[in-house]
Amino acid sequence: MQAIEEQFRLAIVAASAAGTPLRLRGGGSKDWHGQQLEGDVLDTRAYAGIIDYEPTELVITARCGTPLAEIEAALAERQQMLAFEPPHFGQGATIGGVVASGLSGPRRAAAGALRDFVLGAVLMDGRGERLAFGGQVMKNVAGYDVSRLLAGSLGTLGLILEVSLKVLPLPPREVTVAFERAEIAALRLLNEWAGKPLPISASCWHDGILTLRLSGAEAAVAAALRSLGGEVVEPAQAALFWTAVREQRHAFFSGDGSLWRLSLPPHASAVILKGRQLIEWGGAQRWLKLDGETDAAGAQRIRQTVAASGGHATLFRGGDKSVGVFHPLAPAVAQIHQRLRLSFDPASIFNRHRMY
Known part of the structure; x- marks a missing residue:
């Protein structure tokens, strides 16, 4: 070597x-x-x-x-x-x-x-x-x-x-459960659950379905299941689901166009932007899928909207990179960088x- x-x-x-x-x-x-x-x-x-x-x-x-x-x-x-x-x-x-x-x-x-x-x-x-x-x-x-x-x-x-x-x-036990919830209701639940001692190790909302993964000791997961309810997802199907979300093989990520990664405070309400969304990390990470490329004006609108909610936006995949992939740095931070x-x-x- x-x-x-x-x-x-x-x-x-x-x-x-x-x-x-x-x-x-x-x-x-x-x-x-x-x-x-x-x-x-x-x-x-x-x-x-x-x-x-x-x-x-x-x-x-x-x-x-x-x-x-x-x-x-x-x-x-x-x-x-x-x-x-x-x-x-x-x-x-x-x-x-x-x-x-x-x-x-x-x-x-x-x-x-x-x-x-x-x-x-x-x-x-x-x-x-x-x-x-x-x-x-x-x-x-x-x-x-x-x-x-x-x-x-x-x-x-x-x-x-x-x-x-x-x-x-590795956690001793993992169980995935799913709920039918609209976006705002799902965000409200995620923030409510974040304040409780629940063994939630992953969350994903898309197209009216909120999916949670519970990980931890047998007793902790069993107690959470009794408290939360929801429909239990078969283990093999659950493993495929979380791998698809992680590797962006989920159907949401398919197709052409641009994919934006929105980093927001979990308590931020639904961000009104044109396009489809998938929400992870208890509301802190929100993916925005647009059918076409985003021009400079469109990128500015997205970033201004997200910044108004206390976050920042990254052009993650596809689209015209001339609009800037990463959210612009403040002048003082750019100098340090x-x-x-x-x-x-x-x-x-x-x-x-x-x-x-």
Whole structure:
């Protein structure tokens, strides 16, 4: 692996000297995510393998090119999991791409986001230097928790060589139940249930049906079932349903057009926008599916409407990316963002223009 790492270093040093952009890429399962792709591909898949996994310590450390499926299989053997349920979006997903994309699945509202499970990381910066961050090695510089900042950075801060993640045991029991509810009624129930000690590990509302997943001890799940009611979904069908939501294979996501991801306070009422919606995370994540592309004026209307409710909007898939994929940053935040990036990548070679 040292030879592969040296190849990475030489490529990065040469690119920085020439000012040539590099496109950090694992399996390419999330090439569509973010702004434009630019630069020569630096393929990370050869730098693979689980470095350390101690089930009793609930920590796994792996190299960036390690397939996500390999990590999930190793954890499943010991009845453990990545609790943030990262989407694969393709067979080639690697753990480096998982961290760089920062995406979490249906269990995020109950267990936490991907960044909450990043304990440490090893990064190769734009100078070709190997930097280690997190509790295992050294204190993060400048007051930033750098290992967690890598989550969702889309490779713009550097090449993630290794990552250490906290894992959790699989719940003893899981049951999925469904209710017929209109959108506003479903949001009201989700907020009401959020204030109660219920073992809700996932929620999804679409087309008049509110679906909940209950996870935890046998007694806790049984008590919740008695309290909530609803129609119990057959286990195999439930597993297919939550996988389809996580991987965006649910019928809602099919078809052409643009897909917007709306991040909102869970208590926000129904957001009136043209298009179809699917609601997750107890109301905090709402997907908006439009039949056609969104022009600049349309994107501004969506973002203004969502901002008025205390949230922000991302053009997740499809559509015209010239309107800006990510919600515009406030000027002060944009300056911090730029200074942070240049501190790690002075020549701005890593995934240039991928975020803003």
